[in-house]
Amino acid sequence: MQNPFDFKPADQIQDLQYFGEFGGVNPSISDSSTYTFLSAKTMFDTFEGNAEGCYLYSRHSSPMNLYLGQALAALEGTEAANVTASGMGAITSVLMQLCTSGDEIVSSRTIYGGTYAFMKNMLPKWKIATRFVDITKLEVVEAAITPNTKVLYCETVSNPLLEVADIQALAQLAKKYNLKLVVDNTFSPLQVAPVKLGADVVIHSLTKFINGSSDTVGGVICGTQQFIDDLRNVNDGACMLLGPTMDSFRSASILKNLRTLHIRMKQHSHNAAYLAARFEKDGLKVVYPGLESHPSHMILSRQMNHEYGYGGMMTLDVGSLDRANALMELMQHNNLGYLAVSLGFYKTLFSAPGTSTSSEIPMDEQQEMGLTDGLIRFSIGLDNDIERTYEKMTDCMRQLGIL
Numbered sequence: 001m002q003n004p005f006d007f008k009p010a011d012q013i014q015d016l017q018y019f020g021e022f023g024g025v026n027p028s029i030s031d032s033s034t035y036t037f038l039s040a041k042t043m044f045d046t047f048e049g050n051a052e053g054c055y056l057y058s059r060h061s062s063p064m065n066l067y068l069g070q071a072l073a074a075l076e077g078t079e080a081a082n083v084t085a086s087g088m089g090a091i092t093s094v095l096m097q098l099c100t101s102g103d104e105i106v107s108s109r110t111i112y113g114g115t116y117a118f119m120k121n122m123l124p125k126w127k128i129a130t131r132f133v134d135i136t137k138l139e140v141v142e143a144a145i146t147p148n149t150k151v152l153y154c155e156t157v158s159n160p161l162l163e164v165a166d167i168q169a170l171a172q173l174a175k176k177y178n179l180k181l182v183v184d185n186t187f188s189p190l191q192v193a194p195v196k197l198g199a200d201v202v203i204h205s206l207t208k209f210i211n212g213s214s215d216t217v218g219g220v221i222c223g224t225q226q227f228i229d230d231l232r233n234v235n236d237g238a239c240m241l242l243g244p245t246m247d248s249f250r251s252a253s254i255l256k257n258l259r260t261l262h263i264r265m266k267q268h269s270h271n272a273a274y275l276a277a278r279f280e281k282d283g284l285k286v287v288y289p290g291l292e293s294h295p296s297h298m299i300l301s302r303q304m305n306h307e308y309g310y311g312g313m314m315t316l317d318v319g320s321l322d323r324a325n326a327l328m329e330l331m332q333h334n335n336l337g338y339l340a341v342s343l344g345f346y347k348t349l350f351s352a353p354g355t356s357t358s359s360e361i362p363m364d365e366q367q368e369m370g371l372t373d374g375l376i377r378f379s380i381g382l383d384n385d386i387e388r389t390y391e392k393m394t395d396c397m398r399q400l401g402i403l
């Protein structure tokens with residue numbers, strides 16, 4: 001296996017040079033849903049998947065979506081990638097592509113609420129069952145694998161509890177039992193390259209850090225050329241047939257934002273690390289993978305590209321839902337960020353995951369996982385002077401008796 005630290009994804013992206021149709025510095029957006037052919041024979045070959053470089057119909061592929069896909073394949077170090085209209089469009093397509101009736105999935109239980117709901121409530125309609133496990137306990141993961149298991153699923157850094165998956169160890173398990181290891185890397189772009197650690201397929205919600213401006217939803221699937229071709233197959237490809245197609249205008253704007261991802265990730269990490277360290281010193285219950293007190297600190301340290309730090313996500317437990325709500329309202333009032341779901345924005349975003357993004361997970365399961373009522377999830381923004389932000393935040397906490 002290639003040493004994951006030899007892999008420099010930001011350089012790979014930087015080395016992609018595109019010109020627009022008239023010499024523009026950005027590639028031209030193709031404003032078409034369908035494409036002409038000079039010969040009928042080429043159209044037939046394109047349908048059969050045998051006409052490299054020819055476009056057929058934009059649900060299959062389009063020039064701008066291929067550019068963005070190429071840049072995201074460079075980000076993850078995979079042969080290819082296919083962009084989708086949302087992160088959920090990527091996740092559902094991958095699972096439908098890899099599983100058939102009677103198959104099983106072993107998944108981390110601390111995953112994005114929508115993914116959890118899809119596995120728990122929708123996949124059983126096609127007789128695909130999911131066993132949810134504590135992904136940090138490898139013996140529990142292995143015990144859940146049956147002869148029907150096809151997919152091992154996790155998030156690199158999980159939502160919202162920031163548990164870290166040991167991808168190298170999970171990849172070994174996947175190999176041993178001939179499973180596909182599918183990793184949602186939404187929280188840690190550039191920081192962790194799951195395929196370099198042995199994963200088979202990497203998914204992102206582009207909606208978050210990668211796009212970074214909270215103006216669109218989007219997703220991507222990164223994998224082998226064969227898998228990406230399979231997803232686009234006109235006869236049985238999930239992306240082609242379920243139709244989660246990104247619009248070319250959107251992929252153009254996401255590609256431009258991707259060009260600054262390396263700068264943004266460093267600043268998100270810098271700011272979150274600063275706040276987490278200060279809050280911990282203040283005696284607050286803060287969870288941040290960059291803190292030595294975090295149970296997964298060593299696992300992440302081993303797997304990550306240190307240039308980008310420990311990420312922009314942090315949680316704070318202020319003891320009760322009432323206090324969490326009051327603090328979030330006061331912070332928004334003081335322009336410290338927005339009381340909103342999602343993450344990766346230039347402004348800080350905060351929400352109470354128990355009542356918002358993870359509301360699909362039943363109360364008793366949330367408690368077992370440590371998803372307490374007073375938990376606030378922060379996506380720390382790109383604030384220029386984070387000490388000033390810290391002073392303002394702790395001022396809000398003092399006003400509410402939290403500090």
Ligand SMILES: *Cc1c(COP(=O)(O)O)cnc(C)c1O
Binds near residue numbers: 086114155206218
């Ligand atoms: C937001 C999110 C998703 C879903 O992505 P959408 O773009 O909203 O469809 C999936 N996984 C994680 C970890 C997320 O944060």
